Amino acid sequence: MKKLQILFIGFILTGSAASAQQSVPYAWLAGTWTGDGFGGTSEEMWSQPSADGTMMGTYRHHKGDGSLNFYEFMVMDSTGLRLKHFNPDMMAWETKEDFVHFKLIEFTENKIVLKGLVFELKSDTELEIRLDLKDGDKKWTEVFTMKRK
Numbered sequence: 171m172k173k174l175q176i177l178f179i180g181f182i183l184t185g186s187a188a189s190a191q192q193s194v195p196y197a198w199l200a201g202t203w204t205g206d207g208f209g210g211t212s213e214e215m216w217s218q219p220s221a222d223g224t225m226m227g228t229y230r231h232h233k234g235d236g237s238l239n240f241y242e243f244m245v246m247d248s249t250g251l252r253l254k255h256f257n258p259d260m261m262a263w264e265t266k267e268d269f270v271h272f273k274l275i276e277f278t279e280n281k282i283v284l285k286g287l288v289f290e291l292k293s294d295t296e297l298e299i300r301l302d303l304k305d306g307d308k309k310w311t312e313v314f315t316m317k318r319k
Contacts, residue, residue, distance in 0.1 A: 194219040195277045196246055199227075199289060203297050205316035210234050212314055214299075216246070223247060250274035250284050294318070 203214045208231055216227040229242035241260075244253040251272040255263035264270065272284035280291040286302040299314040 194223045194225070196225065196282050196289070198280070198291055199225065199246070199282070199297075202319040203316035204319055205297075205314050207231070207299070207312060207314035208239070210239060211236075212316065214316065229253075246282075248274065251287065 197219050199216045200218045201216060203212075203216075205212050211232040212229065213231075214227060214229045216225050219225050225246040227242075227244035227246065229244065231239040231241075233239045238258040240258065240263075241256040242253045243256070244251055249271075251274075252269045253272075254269050257263070272287040275283045275285055277283065282289040288298075288300045290298045290300070292298055295318045297314075297316040297318070299316060301312045301314070303310055303312055
């Protein structure tokens with residue numbers, strides 16, 4: 171965690187967009203990724219880091235039959251990932267004040283480890299996302315295999 175704080179302090183002191191991309195440890199996530207997950211097709215898009223190191227992202231999932239299942243709006247920053255889910259008609263799953271928060275645990279050159287969620291860059295064009303899920307007593311990990319577009 172200290173390494174992350176130092177990187178963000180270094181970024182704030184330099185203050186440029188170019189240094190934001192170099193200093194933000196998860197900047198490699200920027201771009202469009204497509205793949206599988208939840209028995210259908212997943213598409214995730216991430217912006218370049220902003221001046222404060224924040225990245226915004228969107229996700230959409232299509233069922234196996236091609237019909238739209240749901241959307242997510244996401245924000246990644248030094249605290250982790252916050253997101254809200256939306257039905258195809260844009261009705262939110264969470265209340266106005268609520269969101270899902272995956273707290274940052276650690277990062278490496280090619281991995282973002284959040285509580286319950288891991289993004290791992292397998293190559294310049296391949297990303298694996300592992301999401302821990304629970305339904306009652308049943309627990310499992312959903313694995314998304316994504317390719318950069």
